[in-house]
Amino acid sequence: MLYFVRRFAFFVATLWAAVTLNFLIPRLQPGDPAEAIVSRLAGRNEAIDPAQVRAVRIMLGAPDGSLLEQYVQYLGAVARGDFGVSYSYFPYSVTHMIGQTLLWTVILVGVTQVISFVVGTLLGTWAAYRRNSRVDSIITLGSTFLGTLPFFWLALLLIYVFAITLRWFPERGGYGGGSTPGWSWLFVSDAIQHSVLPATALLITGPIGWIIGMRNNMVQSLGEDHARLALARGLPRRRIALTYGARLAILPNVTGFAIALGGILGGTVLVESVFNYPGMGRLLLEAVSNRDFPLMQAIFLFTTIGVLVANFLADVLYGVLDPRVRRAEST
Amino acid sequence: MALLEVENLSVTYAPRDAPVTRAVQDVSFRIREGEFVGLLGESGCGKSTLGNGILRLLSPPARISGGRVVLDGVDLTGADEERLRGLRWTNLSTVFQSSMNSLNPVLRIEAQFAETFAAHRVGEEVGARVVELLRMVSLDPGVLRAYPHELSGGMRQRVALALALALRPRLVLLDEPTTGLDVVVQRNILDRLATLRHELGFAVLFISHDLGTVLEMADRVMVMYAGEIVEDRPAPDLVREAQHPYTRGLLGSYADPRSAEVRVSYIPGRPPDLSVEQPGCRFTPRCPYAEDACGQRRPELRPDDGGLVRCLVAQDGRLPRTPAGAGPGLPVFVGFPAAAGLDRSADPPPEQAVGDPVLLVDDVTKRYTTRRGLRTTSVDAVRGVSLALRPGRVTALVGQSGSGKTTIARLVTGVERPTSGQVRFTAADSTTEVRVDRLRGRALRDYRRHVQMIFQDPFSALNPTRTVGYALSRPLVNYHGLRGPAVRERAAELLESVGLAPAGQFLDKLPHQLSGGQRQRVVTARALAPEPEILIADEPVSMLDVSIRAEILELLGKLVRTRRLAMLYITHDLLSARLLADEVLVLNHGDLVEQGPTLEVVGAARDDYTRLLLDSIPNPFSAARRPG
């Protein structure tokens, strides 16, 4: 019980820290969102029009009151779930923009993460089961090499080969220009087609961590006394590999996985920017470069909440999966 | 036909980076149906390797390099994986030493029984059978629902035993099954085992380095030295008249603390390096009876006097007869209370005048509060304990595991503060009393110049990355302000004083390059470096082989006498307390239950708990131990 109280206190404290950080970042920055918007519009080869800067500044509105008052107001707004209006998508609200992009990210990265995890765990188990065999070498070395390819570079090559040269898949975006977003079969299949390349890039680089982690953990747990005793007890090899090797080895991977799922929102900046995917990562990148503080703050908050919740779930999950977990100790 | 036949079994370790170690060489023996065979030997002599070889559980870099293991007519060494699997557990089961790790932590006990039955397609009335098994090891069926970590060490050990018997195997291999367990629990399990064997009639190969236990339990005892079986003989014969000098040395290091006079001897030196080929008898360098031929000719294991022995001298019948208790020609350590006589503590003799106490522990209580979830539980680790330490005298603190012994050591040394009560210290050269329970920072450091501690575990008390010289130099630099070459000189002196000579060769060694006994001496030397007045020794010999134990005890006894140290000797081993201490305090669950001169306490215990402790000591010399 106390454990949960502690976890919850940590959750709240971290959230507060993230929210406060979000509040401070824009206020510590040089530059002015209005200018950023106008100069981006003009491009570097044209003079910016002070009249337009002025109009945008009026449009966006300036916060008033002392820093403390602003902070209190801001906390109140965040508590109400009111993140304000996006600067770069004025007059659309931040909530609207996040609503537009969240699902794309969650589906693309979520699905590939799950597949990576499953594939990685299976391959890792296989490698450990056939330790020091050729299978093992192929799996570990192969995944090492594929897994270390720089993601964005791999993505470029995939686009070039499969989208531009072979034209098998669309080269960018989350869906075609001609389709109408919705839950129609037409649109969904279009979206799937668009997701093949980014998903491939993610799947090539994704499983390595799980493979290596699983393999090493399992090699270790198979070397322990209880696995030896299981062998002495005459249990079938496969059962030993599964219940004495994999079952124990998967525990840290499962928590790792929960955390990785929580990190989805944060880890997609590169994917989405290479593939022009209409997700939250690219939105964040745009928010950052446009000084779209409200949007940035909200995305940060969302990602932090995601990671926190995932961490929390990972802890709970660990408690469920591993009867040994000593709750009073883990903080 | 014998149940198990081991023929010329050899096992080698061939790691890539080290020379090949022949851990087991040419070992042959048989075990009959229902027989209880003990395998005895010092640490590292190859007992576990032999056991794993029989079970075919060796994993690289170990492999069987020769010989056969035949179980009930089936050659295990040649059997394929599937064949082996069928034989395992139904015919040959085992209990490992490490009860902590031998059960799957994420499966309930129930499931582990179930999978064992399932693997061998035993379907009938599994549930009832498991309950019956647990009853046999005196466990409540409730434990079936538990995970291993929810059980205590003793319970896990009993589960492991029940599991080992689940398929009614014909042979059970027990590799140090009770090491690390508390004396009382250990006794309990061994008693269970004896009863079960009578009920079920399985044969046992019992591996241990604990002489008392093996001798008490086994019908026949094999003694292993440096990878070879050196003696094989029925237990009563062995106790009466061991034929191998090594066995005699081992037996000499053991004595019954309850007897009026206690003499123990020890075998100097260490076992040989198994990776180096050595002609002749391997025990030669340590053997008091060694002759020229021993160094040249390798003895065979030959029948001799109702058993087997591997000794040229013994085979020629030239080994002198000796009573059990001490091997002649071996250094003997006689506990001085016994030598000084019974009446000494009641009326201390003037020549050994008992000084004023340097340390007084006055009615201390230590309460630990642990929080687990919302519940807080508090344990009184120590309750109202008072004691005094005097120069030149050894006070032993004995008690079961968890009785609060280490807690007292921590209170006395200022590591921990008492919840109530006082710890007072008066230096020999001053009259001012120091309240130890209030010290902190600098004052505490100053205090530790006077009070030092010898740690229980010589393997963890030395930093593996630091040389012996470094370890010794720190107190010298900190307390005596020595600098430069003087430090090294003084460190060398200290090493010599604990019998590590020539000191030069040890100063630059790292702990792993030392044997357990050598490490323990280094730890002792470090504790002596500040020239303390009080020495707290927390189970300083529990981790060591019997033969080294006596050696260290002798060293400690000598130090107390020559330096007039006040010593608190903490142990759960009554034999060593009997050997070393003037006075014994018995602790039970934080309470001091008995206190008095050693012989009085050991000889005529008044408290039930003390008697329980005494009764838990294995008694191989008692003829009445086995029916029939």
Next chain:
Amino acid sequence: MSTPVPAVRAPGADTEAVQVATRVLGRGTRLPGWFVILWRNGKCRLGLLMLAGFVLVAIFAPVIGRYDPRDDDFDTSAGPSAAHWLGTTALGEDVFAQLVFGARTSLVVGIAAGLLCTVIGLVVGLTAGYLGGWLDEVLSFFINLGLVVPALPLMVTLAAYSPVRGLTLIILVISVTGWAYGARIKRSQIITLRTRDYITAARFAGDRTARIIAHEIVPNMTSLIVVGFMGAALGAIGGEAGLAFLGLGDPQTVSWGTMLNQASLGGALLSGQWAWLIAPGAALALLITSFTLINFGIDALSNPHLRED
């Protein structure tokens, strides 16, 4: 995404055993024992050789590269030729020279950020783990905060908002976002180490806390520290490349990430300059692979089960 390999390892790996093993092996040769273990591991050996290659290239970059990487007096967007083995950039710089000099940047970033992360992690982890109490609570909070704050977005934000972009900044940004994991591992390691008898013994020998940490604890954590360093360096190399690719790097520095960024902006695909695009990516992949391979050996160092016999 560019830094996978979340080092999933049990923090309780028995470091002392490692130290012993490494010292045992070191006997007889002049090489340190840990190196022997690393070298013995086939994967790790390959990684070490590859890394050595990169280091040599970085050291002798001016000789190997032949041109100044910023010299733009050549034809623009030319394909590979005898004079320009990998062609030239859209600005007329020699791609091969940039590739060779880029090795310097990547290694410098890797080593500097790796060191910085390790030092921060060590200091925080040691302080929290050894001193305990409220300080531990506070530091643990920051460690956990560092763990849950999403690194890449934070990196992007920090890099975007700093007034001046330079390599130092990139290194700082990477370190600021990357120290927490190491700190946590080190903290839990030290919590197990500090209860060891030899630590208490050192206190009995009159040593002060700082000395105990430096002389008794840290030497027992070397393999952990090395692992942490390698992991951090690996992350930093990928991180720098990613930031540079997003255009958040330092355009004055020649690095593989900026090369990729410029190849992408400079229409390398368009003009069919495969070499310009493939070379930096492949170099990056190989460098990261070499680190990962070395990590296999380090895993074996701290976990005897993983050693290859």
Next chain:
Amino acid sequence: GCTGTEQQGSTTTADGMVDYLDYGGFGGGSNPQANYNPYLPATALGAVGYLFEPLMVFDKYHCEPKPWLATAYTWKDPKTLVFTIREGVKWTDGKPFGADDVAFSFNLLKQHQALDSTGVWRYLSAVVADDPRTVTMTFTEPGASAFLLVSELQIVPKHIWSTVSDPVTFTNATDPVGTGSFTVKAFNPQQLTIARNPNYWQADKIKVNEIRFHNGDGGGQIDQLKLSRGEYDHNGMFVPDIKKAYVDRDPEFNHYWYPPGGTISVYLNLTRAPFDDLAFRRALTTAFDRQEISDKAQFGYVKPASQTGLIVPGQAGWLPPDIPNQGVLGYDPAKADADLTAAGYPKNAEGKRLGKDGKPITFTFKVPGSWTDWVQAARIVTENLTELGFTVQTQTPTPESYENDRAIGSYDALFGVHGGSCNMFTNFQAPLASDQSAPIGKKAANNFVRWTDPRTDQLIQALKVATDENAQKAAVADLSRIMMDQVPMIPLWYGAKWFQYRTKKAVGWPSEENPYANPGDNLLIITNLRPAGSS
């Protein structure tokens, strides 16, 4: 390379129309949202230019107004401008368009300053509809200089916008009603399709049935590739080596035209020594290799700039006749060296240029790190300066902090952009007027070099109120002389307006040979496009 195009068969429909055209990006960020509010140019979609129309459309190349929703205008006096509104124009919902709508639109901006993004109400005092066909605007001062602004304001329907509660947050997302040549047909964040308005008042001039705007990566790798493969009929993005990457792929149809935009100059911080010394600045005018910058950093797309601050040859008509070579100065390091030495900045023995205080002159040059062509230009500039013995340190901040530093005057030297519009008044007023400046540390509106000169201010004021062309020309001539003689800044090159077009489906694009409009003049271009193959 695959340069084939996707569309086979006839791209021209039976009625002699272009079926559809593919255009590049349509604004509104990476994830565009429906926003057709013409007064929110920062976030509105690019298509608003085809939905709403102004009173007059300027050919920004020649700076000539063309009658559009107004058929004529007259200056009743220098402060009163009267527009005659076109008859027969209908809103796309069928309601008639009239002077009321014009007056409403202007007054809407007066009411909501956030919408007045061009700042027309800085000049206006009132706008009234006298009758359905006449609108009268009154200015606070003689208003000739504001003519461009007021005539280009897009007009919205009163009958719809007057019911909108908050026009500032009005996205006009569903079926926007305008007078324009196109209506919105379909939208998703990847693609915006607009379709020809058959009831357009000059429908006969629109020969394109549909325009599809594609949301690209803003001129990144993929957009470049698609462009080179002919998947865009029109785009405006930076492409390195456009000739090789685009034109050569399909020389028959692929074309580009990069007319000059603003002038990019070296800004020296005039509040700091030695930049406050006129002789020093003048010496530097021949110090920079403008041709190399044009060729290398700008891929030869642009021309070296004239020191006069005017765009030549486009605005050559404004030049005073006595200025040689239209004010474009050559690269003459020897002269610069001699001039500097003569001005009291000699070199020392190590070749370091010394200041008046006898110490070597060192300063920083800032350039946004992510603007690679500028970085390249800065590299050439610093090389030139280094050769003259200066110690110059290049800094590459982010664009945001670069702009901030420039605005608050926290720099030694950097690049700035000025001029290039059809409004001569703002071309000179923004960078040079003292009311556009601010003390160091405070944000200046535009005069970042902090040029304060009474004579310049006088000339700018004269230009502002000048009603006839001669008076304007005189003021501009004098201002360009100030640029030549006083050197408030040192122009280097003309920033290009990127414009690629393809003549496979449609012809009639503006080009170097037929520069009837600037690339951004969408309404002029769309009314000039014809199906390919038609004469």
